[in-house]
Amino acid sequence: MSNNKLKSEGVNIQSHRLSKKEIEDNFSDLHAPLTQIEALIEADRCYFCYDAPCTKACPSDIDVPGFIQSIRSDNLTGAAEKILSENIFGGMCARDCPTEELCQQACVRNDHEDKPVEIGLLQRYATDSVLDNGVKLFSRKKDTGKSIAVVGAGPAGISCAHRLSVLGHNITVYDAKDKLGGLNEYGIAAYKSTHDFAQQELDYILDIGGINIETGMELGKQITLDDLQKQFDAVFLGCGLGTVNQLNLDNENISGVIDAVEYIANLRQTSNKDELMVGKNIVVVGGGMTAIDIAVQSKLLGAEQVTIAYRRGKNAMAASEYEQALAKKHDVQIQYHLSPKQLISNESNVSAMEFDVMKSHNDGSIKATGESLTLKADVVFKAIGQKLVTEGLADNNLELEKGRIVVDKNRKTSLTKVWAGGDCILDGDNLTVSAVQDGKLAAISINETLTQGA
Amino acid sequence: MADLTSNFLGIKSPNPFWLASAPPTDKAYNVNRAFEAGWGGVSWKTLGEDPHIVNVNGPRYSTMMSNDRRVIGFNNIELITDRPFQVNLKEMRQVKRDWPDRALVASVMFPMNEESWAKHIPIIEDTGIDGFELNFGCPHGMSERGMGAAVGQVPEYIKQATEWCKKYATVPVIVKLTPNITDVIYPAEACLEGGADAVSLINTINSIMRVDYDSLTMFPTTGGMGTHGGYCGEAVKPIALNMVAEIARNEKTKNLPISGIGGVTTWKDAVDFLALGASNVQVCTAAMVYGFKIVEDMKTGLSNFLDEKGMNSVDELIGKAVPSVTDWKFLNLNHVDKAVIDQEKCIKCGRCHIVCEDTSHQAINYSNDEGNRVFTVDDTECVGCNLCVSVCPIVDCITMVAMESGTDPRTGKVITSEPADWTTHENNPLKVS
Ligand SMILES: Cc1cc2nc3c(=O)[nH]c(=O)nc-3n(C[C@H](O)[C@H](O)[C@H](O)COP(=O)(O)OP(=O)(O)OC[C@H]3O[C@@H](n4cnc5c(N)ncnc54)[C@H](O)[C@@H]3O)c2cc1C
Ligand SMILES: Cc1cc2nc3c(=O)[nH]c(=O)nc-3n(C[C@H](O)[C@H](O)[C@H](O)COP(=O)(O)O)c2cc1C
Ligand code: SF4
Numbered sequence: 001m002s003n004n005k006l007k008s009e010g011v012n013i014q015s016h017r018l019s020k021k022e023i024e025d026n027f028s029d030l031h032a033p034l035t036q037i038e039a040l041i042e043a044d045r046c047y048f049c050y051d052a053p054c055t056k057a058c059p060s061d062i063d064v065p066g067f068i069q070s071i072r073s074d075n076l077t078g079a080a081e082k083i084l085s086e087n088i089f090g091g092m093c094a095r096d097c098p099t100e101e102l103c104q105q106a107c108v109r110n111d112h113e114d115k116p117v118e119i120g121l122l123q124r125y126a127t128d129s130v131l132d133n134g135v136k137l138f139s140r141k142k143d144t145g146k147s148i149a150v151v152g153a154g155p156a157g158i159s160c161a162h163r164l165s166v167l168g169h170n171i172t173v174y175d176a177k178d179k180l181g182g183l184n185e186y187g188i189a190a191y192k193s194t195h196d197f198a199q200q201e202l203d204y205i206l207d208i209g210g211i212n213i214e215t216g217m218e219l220g221k222q223i224t225l226d227d228l229q230k231q232f233d234a235v236f237l238g239c240g241l242g243t244v245n246q247l248n249l250d251n252e253n254i255s256g257v258i259d260a261v262e263y264i265a266n267l268r269q270t271s272n273k274d275e276l277m278v279g280k281n282i283v284v285v286g287g288g289m290t291a292i293d294i295a296v297q298s299k300l301l302g303a304e305q306v307t308i309a310y311r312r313g314k315n316a317m318a319a320s321e322y323e324q325a326l327a328k329k330h331d332v333q334i335q336y337h338l339s340p341k342q343l344i345s346n347e348s349n350v351s352a353m354e355f356d357v358m359k360s361h362n363d364g365s366i367k368a369t370g371e372s373l374t375l376k377a378d379v380v381f382k383a384i385g386q387k388l389v390t391e392g393l394a395d396n397n398l399e400l401e402k403g404r405i406v407v408d409k410n411r412k413t414s415l416t417k418v419w420a421g422g423d424c425i426l427d428g429d430n431l432t433v434s435a436v437q438d439g440k441l442a443a444i445s446i447n448e449t450l451t452q453g454a
Numbered sequence: 455m456a457d458l459t460s461n462f463l464g465i466k467s468p469n470p471f472w473l474a475s476a477p478p479t480d481k482a483y484n485v486n487r488a489f490e491a492g493w494g495g496v497s498w499k500t501l502g503e504d505p506h507i508v509n510v511n512g513p514r515y516s517t518m519m520s521n522d523r524r525v526i527g528f529n530n531i532e533l534i535t536d537r538p539f540q541v542n543l544k545e546m547r548q549v550k551r552d553w554p555d556r557a558l559v560a561s562v563m564f565p566m567n568e569e570s571w572a573k574h575i576p577i578i579e580d581t582g583i584d585g586f587e588l589n590f591g592c593p594h595g596m597s598e599r600g601m602g603a604a605v606g607q608v609p610e611y612i613k614q615a616t617e618w619c620k621k622y623a624t625v626p627v628i629v630k631l632t633p634n635i636t637d638v639i640y641p642a643e644a645c646l647e648g649g650a651d652a653v654s655l656i657n658t659i660n661s662i663m664r665v666d667y668d669s670l671t672m673f674p675t676t677g678g679m680g681t682h683g684g685y686c687g688e689a690v691k692p693i694a695l696n697m698v699a700e701i702a703r704n705e706k707t708k709n710l711p712i713s714g715i716g717g718v719t720t721w722k723d724a725v726d727f728l729a730l731g732a733s734n735v736q737v738c739t740a741a742m743v744y745g746f747k748i749v750e751d752m753k754t755g756l757s758n759f760l761d762e763k764g765m766n767s768v769d770e771l772i773g774k775a776v777p778s779v780t781d782w783k784f785l786n787l788n789h790v791d792k793a794v795i796d797q798e799k800c801i802k803c804g805r806c807h808i809v810c811e812d813t814s815h816q817a818i819n820y821s822n823d824e825g826n827r828v829f830t831v832d833d834t835e836c837v838g839c840n841l842c843v844s845v846c847p848i849v850d851c852i853t854m855v856a857m858e859s860g861t862d863p864r865t866g867k868v869i870t871s872e873p874a875d876w877t878t879h880e881n882n883p884l885k886v887s
């Protein structure tokens with residue numbers, strides 16, 4: 001096991017690199033919320049497209065022109081209802097969706113002016129209005145008497161639970177952690193989900209009732225999949241990816257080499273971020289959203305030199321062009337074609353990392369050039385993907401592939417009473433919005449199955 | 455550079471942009487600022503009998519706005535001048551003295567008795583003004599007292615009051631018309647019969663802007679109660695243009711000079727009025743919304759436009775479009791247009807499709823092949839109605855193209871260059887054969 005916290009306070013690993021005030025400023029909203037006039041002007045830019053491409057590009061099928069039209073007419077409750085009835089986490093998605101690759105990428109305004117409608121900001125404007133004012137939009141249908149277990153209180157699990165509750169079912173949500181929300185609470189960059197938004201949104205969602213929460217309950221420990229199938233009419237697995245991929249280097253567990261996801265979780269849970277231990281020279285290994293997030297947040301915490309080392313070329317990077325630009329804007333260096341070779345340490349802590357310099361070939365493969373490069377590092381963040389913890393799922397006939405749960409288009413697994421969604425399923429795209437959609441689709445399918453012939 | 459000077463009824467001004475009788479022309483202070491800013495002339499805020507009227511001490515104005523708070527329409531319940539008669543005369547005299555090259559017209563409104571006109575017209579003219587404008591258009595307040603629109607709505611009154619004014623005035627008399635009528639030809643002909651030198655139009659349109667969504671009273675109110683007011687600004691231009699064109703193409707009135715008013719905000723609006731038969735334009739709302747500086751673009755825009763058209767003066771533009779205005783019954787029913795989409799320009803918003811599909815003729819097909827959206831016109835259904843062109847967000851993306859030959863695939867009729875209209879159409883019970 002590797003170390004997940006920075007313990008030693010040395011010359012190069014320190015807290016209070018920036019003042020409290022500086023840190024607060026750094027972690028304020030990445031995009032300030034729209035004022036009323038900004039929202040109205042932006043809403044006016046929407047053409048109210050037919051069979052709108054933006055809606056098609058939204059993984060959760062939000063009727064974008066529909067909700068924007070309601071913003072135009074000051075019908076914010078109607079706008080929020082359009083959003084939240086498709087995506088109950090519309091507030092978080094407004095903050096963390098890579099819109100430049102989703103709805104906004106599809107906006108027809110890109111065609112003639114390269115400037116899409118700011119769908120994400122408008123979505124936030126609409127959803128904030130009901131969340132801030134506690135406007136109740138959903139109520140439970142007549143009790144069906146059916147009970148469903150949901151494992152995991154991330155966006156997938158809670159989305160599923162909420163929809164099932166609306167449909168009149170009784171839900172028990174189990175989560176291994178004490179705090180609900182999954183990566184909404186522990187993972188999303190602090191400048192995307194500011195203040196205590198994740199919990200505010202959860203409170204709003206759970207206000208529907210009919211959802212019983214059991215924290216500190218881990219599948220495979222306190223509860224088993226077998227028992228859940230026996231006790232409940234249906235089970236939804238939304239347990240995300242519980243562990244991270246390792247570099248598989250010799251001295252990977254030396255001090256200073258840590259999981260990015262774990263560090264971010266700690267960062268999200270710390271109210272006095274100036275007290276966090278921060279390295280001076282930081283190397284981030286990886287090329288996805290997590291790599292960008294840890295790099296940028298390290299900079300915002302006061303790290304001096306932050307370098308992302310990615311194995312392949314720029315275009316292969318999972319992080320979007322926009323995110324790469326965001327990193328560069330924060331003075332993060334991105335070095336392509338660097339594959340981890342070895343960790344170099346002095347006495348107790350990592351001091352540098354050596355990489356093989358790679359070259360991309362036309363067939364997409366990469367090969368070492370024979371050259372190598374060493375980067376100074378007091379902290380090395382591992383951000384090379386997460387993995388499903390399969391222990392709790394192992395002794396069942398649950399079909400897995402490539403370490404993920406196999407589901408059909410209704411998010412149903414190979415087991416009769418079990419559905420799954422979010423990061424834990426095969427071919428998931430590791431986005432909050434997709435997790436929410438999975439939960440919703442599974443709930444619809446569960447409801448159909450349970451109420452058949454009723 | 456084209457010549458912008460204007461000669462309206464012998465009243466000269468350096469450009470055809472006048473300020474209409476309204477708050478911008480309420481007193482010397484405003485008018486001096488207007489002339490400094492470059493306006494060609496003003497019609498002074500309407501004078502009436504003493505004791506002067508009073509205004510409400512609450513909202514006089516309200517607007518219809520776009521979401522970025524651009525004013526589209528403007529409403530007011532202001533009455534005529536609320537200052538003593540002599541104060542206005544004194545200021546007008548001074549202004550005309552200080553600005554001899556600018557047009558200064560006195561807008562007036564007197565009751566329907568000759569003595570009042572006989573008493574006031576000569577002393578007003580004595581200030582040196584270039585002409586009179588008879589306000590037969592104010593649709594609120596004054597009309598309750600038998601003046602303004604109450605006169606403008608009765609052709610006999612128009613004729614009578616015009617005659618009285620002409621009798622006591624030596625300078626030109628313009629009659630300002632109300633649009634709150636059924637057919638503008640009747641008042642226009644009455645002006646002619648009364649001896650008017652010109653008409654100006656339009657004054658404001660009766661209107662209530664909206665309700666207050668909290669109190670569910672009309673909006674705005676004066677402490678809870680409101681009244682209908684006069685509507686003006688950009689939104690009313692099309693209504694005004696029609697009335698101007700009707701007068702300009704009517705046999706009896708076609709030589710009656712027209713001062714065009716209603717929604718003029720840019721030089722393009724002025725081109726509309728001039729080409730449809732007005733000899734100059736008057737502006738109120740645009741100045742009240744943006745201030746006097748707005749005239750600068752009007753002047754350079756019009757001048758550049760005339761240059762581009764190879765016209766040397768404003769006069770060459772006046773009435774240019776009038777011959778193109780006719781009755782519906784004379785439109786060529788043999789002419790066939792079809793919508794054509796420029797696929798290069800099309801941004802695939804689908805608006806043309808859905809409006810045609812839902813509300814028109816189901817003539818724009820939509821295909822979506824794995825996200826590749828294509829919108830195409832079906833000539834066998836397209837009636838050439840122009841709805842798609844009217845909603846397409848991209849300039850010149852859809853155009854109406856006339857069929858020159860062949861067969862209209864919708865009707866199966868052979869295209870002919872021979873025109874034919876309703877007067878001879880077989881479905882017309884009153885057809886002339
Ligand atoms: C650092 C980071 C940044 C990200 N940033 C973005 C972003 O900006 N935008 C975006 O769209 N996506 C982002 N993602 C991805 C996004 O967070 C995930 O796709 C999404 O949260 C998946 O939701 P989920 O419900 O499937 O899983 P999770 O959010 O991971 O929730 C799983 C829940 O299950 C619980 N659990 C796990 N195992 C068990 C068990 N055995 N028994 C009981 N409970 C269990 C966990 O405690 C957790 O609460 C980011 C991910 C990371 C790691
Ligand atoms: C506040 C206000 C007061 C007006 N007062 C008068 C007036 O006293 N006499 C008059 O003839 N017209 C008056 N009008 C009408 C304007 O002169 C003009 O005819 C009308 O507003 C249309 O032009 P516009 O669209 O440029 O505003 C007034 C208009 C407004 C908005
Ligand atoms: S594609 Fe753009 S313009 Fe069209 S509906 Fe969506 S947001 Fe509006």
Ligand code: SF4
Pocket residue numbers: none
């Ligand atoms: S415009 Fe001037 S006079 Fe009118 S309400 Fe505003 S401040 Fe008062």
Ligand code: SF4
Pocket residue numbers: 795799800801802803804805806807829845846847848851852
């Ligand atoms: S309205 Fe215009 S831009 Fe939109 S699909 Fe039709 S032709 Fe294309």
